[in-house]
Amino acid sequence: MNRVSVRPELLSWARARADLSIDALARRFPQLAAWERGEAHPTLKQLESFAKATFTPVGFLFLDQPPVEAVPIPDFRTVANTQVGRASPDLLDTLYLCQQRQDWYMDFARSMGEGPLEFVGSARPDGEVVATADRIRHALGFDLDERQLIPTWTDALRRFIEQADALGVLVMVSGVVGSNNRRKLDLQEFRGFALADDVAPLVFVNGADSKSAQMFTLAHELAHVWLGQSAVSDAEARTTPDHAVERWCNQVAAELLVPLEALREAYDRQPDLPEETGRLARRFKVSTLVILRRIHDAGGLSREAYWQAYADEIERLRAFPAGSGGNFYLTLGARAGKTFARALVVSTLEGRTPFTEAFRLLGFKKMATFEELGRSLGVIS
Numbered sequence: 193m194n195r196v197s198v199r200p201e202l203l204s205w206a207r208a209r210a211d212l213s214i215d216a217l218a219r220r221f222p223q224l225a226a227w228e229r230g231e232a233h234p235t236l237k238q239l240e241s242f243a244k245a246t247f248t249p250v251g252f253l254f255l256d257q258p259p260v261e262a263v264p265i266p267d268f269r270t271v272a273n274t275q276v277g278r279a280s281p282d283l284l285d286t287l288y289l290c291q292q293r294q295d296w297y298m299d300f301a302r303s304m305g306e307g308p309l310e311f312v313g314s315a316r317p318d319g320e321v322v323a324t325a326d327r328i329r330h331a332l333g334f335d336l337d338e339r340q341l342i343p344t345w346t347d348a349l350r351r352f353i354e355q356a357d358a359l360g361v362l363v364m365v366s367g368v369v370g371s372n373n374r375r376k377l378d379l380q381e382f383r384g385f386a387l388a389d390d391v392a393p394l395v396f397v398n399g400a401d402s403k404s405a406q407m408f409t410l411a412h413e414l415a416h417v418w419l420g421q422s423a424v425s426d427a428e429a430r431t432t433p434d435h436a437v438e439r440w441c442n443q444v445a446a447e448l449l450v451p452l453e454a455l456r457e458a459y460d461r462q463p464d465l466p467e468e469t470g471r472l473a474r475r476f477k478v479s480t481l482v483i484l485r486r487i488h489d490a491g492g493l494s495r496e497a498y499w500q501a502y503a504d505e506i507e508r509l510r511a512f513p514a515g516s517g518g519n520f521y522l523t524l525g526a527r528a529g530k531t532f533a534r535a536l537v538v539s540t541l542e543g544r545t546p547f548t549e550a551f552r553l554l555g556f557k558k559m560a561t562f563e564e565l566g567r568s569l570g571v572i573s
Contacts, residue, residue, distance in 0.1 A: 195233035198253055203242070204228050205258035210246040210281055220245060247281035247375070264291065265422040268438045269382055282369050282377055287424070289370055290387060290396050293532055293553055296545075297362060297392045300535050303544075308390035309360045313420025317440045325447035328418060331359060336454060339477050345403040348477035352410060357531050361417060362392060365406065366527040367399035371555035376400065384409040385424035386416035393417045394529075404479035411445035418444075428481075450476045450486045459492060465501060466508070480505055524565045528554055537566045 203224070207217065214225050221242060226232040234242065243250040252259055263279045264287060279287075311331055315324050328334070332355040342348045353363045369375035379400045387394040395413040397406050405428075412427040416437075425438060433439045450472075458475060460468055466480075469487070473480045484505060488498040525533050536553060539545040540562075551557055554565070566572030 194235060196236050196239050197233055198227070198239060199256070200228050200230040202253050202255065202258060206243070206246040206248040206253060209248065209261075209278075212246060217242075217245060247285065263287065263424060265385065265387065265424055268423050268433065268435050269426045280378065280381055282375055283382055283424070285369050285375075286366075286377065286396065287385065289553075289555075290364060290385075290394055293364075293528065294362065294387050294389060294392050294394045296549075296553060297394075297532050297535060298389065300539060301391050306391065309393065311359070312388060312390040312393050312417055315415075315418040315420075315444075317419060317437050319440075321440070321443045321447055322452075324415075324418065325444050325451070328414060328444070328448055332356060332414075333358075334448065336451070336476070340475050342477060345407070345477055349403045349407055349410075352407060353526075356395070356410065356414060357529070360393070360531075361414065362394040362529045362532050363397070363410065364394065364527060364529040364532070365397045365399045368527075371524065371527065381426075382424055383426050383428070384413045386413040386422055388417055388420045388422045390420070399526075402479065404473070404477070404482070407449060407478055408445055408482055411448045412441050414448075415441035415444040446482065446486060446489070449478050450482060452486065452490055455483075455486045456490050459487060459490065461492065466505070469501075469505070480509075524554060524556070524561070525568055530569060533565060534569045534571055537562070537569060537571045541566070541571070 207214070207224075207228075214228070217224050221227070221234075221238065223232050223234070224242075227234055239253060240250055242248075243253060261279065261284060263284070267279070311327075315327075332352075334352070334355060339348055339351070342351060353365070356363050367377050369377065377398050377400050379398055382398060383401060383405070384395065384397045386396075395410060395417065397409045397413070399406070401409065409425075409427055412425060416423050416425075419437065419441070421437060423437070425441070427438070427442060427445070433442060455472070455476075458472060463471075469480045469483050472483045472487075476483070481502065484493070484498060484501050487493050488495070493501060528536075533554065536545065536550050540547055540550040547559075547562070550562065554562070556562070563572055
């Protein structure tokens with residue numbers, strides 16, 4: 193049996209890159225420890241299986257040394273105010289897939305005679321926050337009174353996505369890599385990213401987060417689109433990022449969702465704080481954590497009182513079981529974005545895009561799934 197000579201450090205790198213231990217892979221690769229010590233070598237078939245198990249391009253394993261994989265867009269993620277040094281295969285593969293989808297849609301849009309979108313890059317990071325949030329709200333048709341009448345956060349998020357979609361922003365929401373339910377995205381690694389382009393701006397939201405938190409992520413990434421700047425973020429309302437662009441996008445997102453003047457008018461200091469926080473969260477259809485931040489911004493809580501209330505609310509939320517995300521986020525239309533998916537299905541049915549490319553971009557292999565998607569989008573009767 194022919195064995196393949198592979199540098200042991202590349203096997204160790206691939207395993208660590210996927211955040212897997214030798215024990216986690218021992219059942220599939222009993223000799224992995226010996227391979228990493230250089231005492232034994234895998235066959236080509238074993239090496240290909242190992243590459244698949246660690247989500248590593250097999251060609252990487254034949255290099256002289258581990259490659260440096262940089263995130264292909266500005267990376268503003270931080271942990272304890274320190275920039276994150278390495279991206280997981282899940283984040284990288286999600287970014288690459290979205291870039292491929294964006295490239296395809298750019299060509300499609302131009303072939304349909306669509307021109308540049310004026311709002312992309314229309315804002316500046318030193319611009320006035322309230323005025324910018326007002327312009328975004330007006331462009332989206334984001335009506336605060338309408339949102340107050342929407343019964344659930346799921347419905348409010350769906351409406352928010354539809355508004356961005358109608359404006360020309362490709363919005364993709366998923367908690368997994370592509371359509372692979374076994375590769376779940378880590379919320380602690382990133383919450384979303386924006387790929388700015390004046391023809392096909394794209395926003396990706398990590399669907400592993402709560403729906404109310406996804407609302408803030410979407411607003412934050414839309415602020416990036418208005419700046420015309422791509423970025424991957426771990427945006428949270430409670431933080432004040434060190435990076436000026438992230439700080440500005442957080443401020444715009446908060447003002448878009450919960451305008452400070454509207455919050456001041458609606459805030460009642462008399463009731464119990466958790467009770468009032470819950471009421472305002474239902475009114476504005478955001479998380480209670482965003483509401484606490486806005487009460488603090490409005491001068492309703494001191495810094496110390498804010499952090500204590502925030503910690504108490506985190507503990508309260510942890511007592512609730514995590515939701516499944518609902519069928520809305522399990523649909524291919526939501527994962528790939530309805531505008532993108534509809535355009536791709538139509539182009540494929542018209543013979544302009546090969547079925548093999550459509551299946552690759554959508555993340556499945558069966559014609560029946562393609563037809564089901566087309567029916568759900570109203571493209572196939």
